[in-house]
Amino acid sequence: MKHFIDSIRAMMRERAADVAIVQLDGTVSQGRVVDYGTLGQECNALAAALAARCAPGSTVGLVAANSIAWIEADLALLMGGHVEVPVPLAFSAEQAAHLLAPCSVVLTDDEGQRRFEAWRADAPQAFGSVPCLSIGRLIDAGAVATTRALSVGTLADRVCKVIHTSGTTSAPKGVRIRANGLDALLASLWRHATRDDYTRYLNLVPFSLLIEQVTALYMPFAAGGTVVLPPVGEAPLGDPGAVAADKLSLLRRARPSAVTLPPSLVEALANAADRLPDLDAESLCEALFGRSTAPLIAAGGAPVAAATIGRLAQRGITVLQGYGLSENSSVVSWNTRAENRIGSVGKPLAHVAVKLGPDSELGVRSASLFAGYSGSDPSACHTDADGWLWTGDLAEIDADGFITIIGRKKNLIITAHGRNVSPEPAEASYRSVAGVRDIVLLGEGQETLSAYVLTEAGADQEALRRELERHGQRWLSGVERAATFVFDTDSPALRASLFTVTGRPRRQDVERHVRERRAATPMAA
Structure with missing residues (x-):
């Protein structure tokens, strides 16, 4: 090969x-x-x-x-x-x-x-x-x-x-x-994409x-396509100070045939489409992407609210959500044009087998699995004697083989009433509310959940609190809804101290920060 x-x-x-x-x-x-x-x-x-x-x-x-x-x-x-x-x-x-x-x-x-x-x-x-x-x-x-x-x-x-x-x-x-793991992964990805898809890829x-190495470099270059880089000095998404909504003009200018978007930019894209309600599909694509048809849009890295993907789908813009982890050389499963089930992360790629453990933890076995860790960490994934990698992610697999990620095993919140809550799906839903940059649900051992919210600069926090409460009542179950909210304006310093470089919350650090905020301002809730 x-x-x-x-x-x-x-x-x-x-x-x-x-x-x-x-x-x-x-x-x-x-x-x-x-x-x-x-x-x-x-x-x-x-x-x-x-x-x-x-x-x-x-x-x-x-x-x-x-x-x-x-x-x-x-x-x-x-x-x-x-x-x-x-x-x-x-x-x-x-x-x-x-x-x-x-x-x-x-x-x-x-x-x-x-x-x-x-x-x-x-x-x-x-x-x-x-x-x-x-x-x-x-x-x-x-x-x-x-x-x-x-x-x-x-x-x-x-x-x-x-x-x-x-x-x-x-x-x-x-x-x-x-190296052979990357070969196996790329061979499976090409089953669901064409060379025309990767004629012009925008790096974000x-x-x-x-x-990003796989989708922004190896696929475009194997297709003889063009990789488009933002201007020198423009921070990529995930770096401190980078804001998803600020990338919308770059999307329009670059005219990409393919992009891989983090959840924050999918949300920004849906909000931008909502602000242009009178445009037909072709005109909307011209306004958003600088071309008459939407690019191949893959989404991953964290859950995207199904409602957000649904809003874009109603306007003729398809977002194909996937799931992966570095231990599998990135992608495990992906929705495709032929089979796209909104709310799921698609079916396993051709070289990947999956199964659920007794506690619904997702197991993966494939030709692209890693060769082990350099160093160790309590969060490391375990590979059993039969070659199954236990991801730490909780999932459901339906009769057709579509996978839905329902949470992170080690992030599971157990309330004072003994209810188990996976915070990630509810957080993804709350992020669709305009003005919310990020949100982290807390509540281990508590009767109700609380939420730590990073807002856009200048956001009216009281109005945002009311909108979050309405959103929770409409879209979330009672056990998933936050009863109280603590707000901070998003900033590079907070990002650096409370989130990883890939944008995942350091939940213990967030809990400590919220406790300190409440101690300093008893009425903050």
């Missing part, structure tokens, strides 16, 4: 004059444009320069913004047979040091270099003397060197990446991703997330 990186290399040779990457500038025009021939030359040069410094199989850190340099480094590391460790720029020094500890070198672009030096200044002992190398300078050096590194392929299965995934401690788990979230 041809490995995915070999398919991408073939595109570099066969479609040398076609546009591979567009980096938008801050105006209406395109910024930098890179064709497949240039992309191939620069990746070859970088692979050659790395071969002179690191043997195949070496572990190499990647600290860079969502940039052309990040893409070139990722492809060159795959070509050279290295183990890549991408680190989010939003990480703290302690988190970054934990992931980068085994690396022999670290590759950076300009923004990554600044972030790496800031980490090293915060924790000089943690980073030691690991070399930090400029991607651009290595490309210049490799342009006059041999390209023998490209003979190192991925012919045998190997660990090609270590991907961070959030845990319960300050040391993120490293998930060891197999950090490349350090494996799902």
